[in-house]
Amino acid sequence: MADAAAKREPDSVGTDELSPKVKRAKADNENSPGEAGKESESENILSGFKTTNVLSDSAREKNIFIHGQIADQDAVVILEKTPIREDTLAEILSGSRLKLEMSNDIYSTYRLQAPPHLNEIKTTVVCPATEKHVKKYQRQESFLVEETGEDYQSITLPYIQKQSFSVQWVYNILEKKAEAERIVYEDPDPEVGFVLLPDFKWDQKQVDDLYLIAIVHQRNNRSLRDLRSEHIPLLQNILQKGKEAILQRYNLPASKLRVYLHYQPSYYHLHVHFTKLGYEAPGCGVERAHLLADVIQNLQSDPHYYENRTLYFPLRADDGLLSKFKEAGRL
Numbered sequence: 001m002a003d004a005a006a007k008r009e010p011d012s013v014g015t016d017e018l019s020p021k022v023k024r025a026k027a028d029n030e031n032s033p034g035e036a037g038k039e040s041e042s043e044n045i046l047s048g049f050k051t052t053n054v055l056s057d058s059a060r061e062k063n064i065f066i067h068g069q070i071a072d073q074d075a076v077v078i079l080e081k082t083p084i085r086e087d088t089l090a091e092i093l094s095g096s097r098l099k100l101e102m103s104n105d106i107y108s109t110y111r112l113q114a115p116p117h118l119n120e121i122k123t124t125v126v127c128p129a130t131e132k133h134v135k136k137y138q139r140q141e142s143f144l145v146e147e148t149g150e151d152y153q154s155i156t157l158p159y160i161q162k163q164s165f166s167v168q169w170v171y172n173i174l175e176k177k178a179e180a181e182r183i184v185y186e187d188p189d190p191e192v193g194f195v196l197l198p199d200f201k202w203d204q205k206q207v208d209d210l211y212l213i214a215i216v217h218q219r220n221n222r223s224l225r226d227l228r229s230e231h232i233p234l235l236q237n238i239l240q241k242g243k244e245a246i247l248q249r250y251n252l253p254a255s256k257l258r259v260y261l262h263y264q265p266s267y268y269h270l271h272v273h274f275t276k277l278g279y280e281a282p283g284c285g286v287e288r289a290h291l292l293a294d295v296i297q298n299l300q301s302d303p304h305y306y307e308n309r310t311l312y313f314p315l316r317a318d319d320g321l322l323s324k325f326k327e328a329g330r331l
């Protein structure tokens, strides 16, 4: 099922001012996947993977998105090399095999074969994958859409209602049926409460690419568009308690965090992203990210701000919603 595939995927970016100690994402006490001992060895479901095609890849991001089949079911597999951690350097330098590639004057290059446990590839599996999953990772051109409050009512809302994207994995998290041990903080209040946990894009091995999500307990808000002044206490609670929890757990102050919502979101259950400043997380650009602090202020000055404002966002060429905007003559 969808949540059985819940693994992870990262990205990297350098940082500075934090001491090496703090740069390790987790202390030594808990279940970070990859820590010897707690790790569960799973049978290799990928040994029978039959590749159909490569959806996209990036030499810079060192990842590849593959479409294929596992036992006659469609699957998407994401492979990604992870950043080199400072606390593994000693072992990498002393415990590896070196193969000389070339030598010239004071310059030489090598291929270094690190010990297997320091040479892991972060792997995300979506199986069975729907056509939407496959499309999501196919390289695509995108177009900026202008959505008025009325467009939302007449075009976007009917479209997302008809799609009924499954958010079962979100309910699994809220009900502790999946990822319960990954929860960093929870406020159980049904009105203003939320669950804060690492997004699975983050492998939690270093704070440089910290990425957490706060998922609200309330189930009646689809996105930024649904927010009204009555949600200010909820949003303030997420901002304040989320920052406190991240300071406690990762020793990262609020001044190092980018806290925002996506519009359009990739799933229609209200959630907030927490990423480290300096890490260019996918979707943190101005065309998609709305800073939570701004959202709160906008709602304070106009209770219906997000009901009425024109919102701009990019849609990929193959997105069904883009066709709807075209049909309506809005593009």
Ligand code: DD3
Residues within 6 Å of the ligand: 003, 006, 124, 126, 133, 169, 179, 197, 198, 199, 200, 201, 266, 267
């Ligand atoms: C998703 C957006 C959603 C494919 C992929 C990702 N963080 C998740 C399930 C569990 C999770 C996430 C949908 C899906 Cl690759 C389709 O993301 C998740 N668990 N972003 C966490 N912690």
